[in-house]
Amino acid sequence: GENVEQHPSTLSVQEGDSAVIKCTYSDSASNYFPWYKQELGKRPQLIIDIRSNVGEKKDQRIAVTLNKTAKHFSLHITETQPEDSAVYFCAASIPSGTYKYIFGTGTRLKVLA
Amino acid sequence: NAGVTQTPKFRVLKTGQSMTLLCAQDMNHEYMYWYRQDPGMGLRLIHYSVGEGTTAKGEVPDGYNVSRLKKQNFLLGLESAAPSQTSVYFCASSLTGRGYTFGSGTRLTVV
Numbered sequence: 328g329e330n331v332e333q334h335p336s337t338l339s340v341q342e343g344d345s346a347v348i349k350c351t352y353s354d355s356a357s358n359y360f361p362w363y364k365q366e367l368g369k370r371p372q373l374i375i376d377i378r379s380n381v382g383e384k385k386d387q388r389i390a391v392t393l394n395k396t397a398k399h400f401s402l403h404i405t406e407t408q409p410e411d412s413a414v415y416f417c418a419a420s421i422p423s424g425t426y427k428y429i430f431g432t433g434t435r436l437k438v439l440a
Numbered sequence: 441n442a443g444v445t446q447t448p449k450f451r452v453l454k455t456g457q458s459m460t461l462l463c464a465q466d467m468n469h470e471y472m473y474w475y476r477q478d479p480g481m482g483l484r485l486i487h488y489s490v491g492e493g494t495t496a497k498g499e500v501p502d503g504y505n506v507s508r509l510k511k512q513n514f515l516l517g518l519e520s521a522a523p524s525q526t527s528v529y530f531c532a533s534s535l536t537g538r539g540y541t542f543g544s545g546t547r548l549t550v551v
Contacts, residue, residue, distance in 0.1 A: 336480075361539055370530065370542040371483070416482060425490055426471055426534060427498065430483040 329354040331419050333431025340407050341439050348434045350417035351399040359420040360400050361428070362391060366413045374415075375402070407438045442466055446531050446543035453521040453550045461516040461546050463531030469541075471534040472514040473498075474506065476527040477545075483530065489514055521550045 330353040340346045352360075358379040363371035377384045377391045377400065384391050388407075393400040404411055414435050418428040444465045453459055463472065470491050475483040485498030487506040495506045503525060505517045514533075518525060526549050532540035 333482075359538060370544050371540075372542070373539045376539060418483075425488065425496070426536070426538070427473070427485055427488060428540075429485075429499075430475075432480060432482040 329357060329419055329421050329429045331417060331429045331431045333417050333434060335434060336432065337435045337437070339437045339439060342407060342409060344407055346404045346407055346411070346436055346438075348402045348415055348417070348436070349399060350401070350419075350431050351397075352419040352429075353398065354419070354422060355395070355398060356422035357419040358422065360391070360393060361418050362402050363416045363418070363430075364413045365416065365433075371416060404436075407436075409438050409440050412436055412438045444531055444533050444541050444543040446529075446546050448546060449544065450547050451549070453518075453548065455521060455523060455550060457521050458517070458519050459521065459548075460518075461529055461531075461548075463514045463516070463533075463543055465512055465514075465533040465541070467533065467535065467541065468511070469533035469535045470511075471536075472508065473532045473534075473540065474504070474514065474516045475530045475532065476500065477530060478527050486516065486529075521548075523550045526550045 333350045361376040364374045365371040390403040414433045417431040421427040473488040474486040489508040492511040529546045531543040
C-alpha cells in the first residue's frame with residue numbers, strides 16, 4: 328500500500344529565511360498531494376495542494392513542487408514569519424477512488440525571531 | 441455555517457467503558473473520515489464513509505465501529521476502551537475528496 332515519508336521531523340529557521348519540507352511516496356498511481364498546517368492545539372488546515380499533472384504551484388510565500396519520476400514532493404516557505412511556526416503534514420492520495428489520504432508523520436517548524 | 445463540529449472536545453474513560461464520538465457537518469459533504477493523531481505518527485485513518493449508509497475500514501479500524509445513518513453525521517464508537525486508544529481524534533469531511541475540512545478534535549484519555 329501507499330507509504331509517505333516526511334523529513335525533517337523538526338526544523339528551526341531564522342525569521343526571514345526559507346524553509347523546505349520534503350516528502351516521498353511509494354505508489355506511483357497517487358495523483359493528489361495536499362499539505363496541512365496545524366497550529367498548537369488546533370485542527371489541521373489545508374494550505375496548498377498539487378495534482379500529479381502539475382510540477383509546481385505557488386500561493387504567495389508558499390510553494391509546492393512535485394517530481395513524479397522520483398516520487399517526491401516538497402513544501403517551500405519563503406520569508407518565514409513567527410506565525411509560520413506550526414506542524415506541517417504532507418499527504419498522498421490512495422488511488423482507490425475513495426479519496427483517502429496517507430499522511431506523513433509531520434514536521435515541527437519553529438521560526439526564530 | 442458551522443463547518444465540521446465534533447463532540448465532545450475532551451473525555452476521560454476508564455478501561456472497558458464505551459463511548460460515542462459525534463461528528464456533524466453542515467456542508468452537504470458526501471465523504472467523511474475519522475482519523476487518530478498520535479505523537480510522531482501523524483494522522484492515521486480509522487474508518488471512512490463515501491455517503492449516507494456506507495462505511496469502510498481504514499488503516500487502524502480495530503476496536504472502533506462507525507455509523508452514518510444521516511448524511512450530515514458520522515459517529516465513531518469505542519465498545520470497550522483500552523489505554524492504547526488514548527489519542528486525539530479528528531473527523532474530516534470533503535465534498536469531492538479533494539481537500540478535507542477537519543473538525544476541532546476530541547482529546548480522549550483512557551485510564
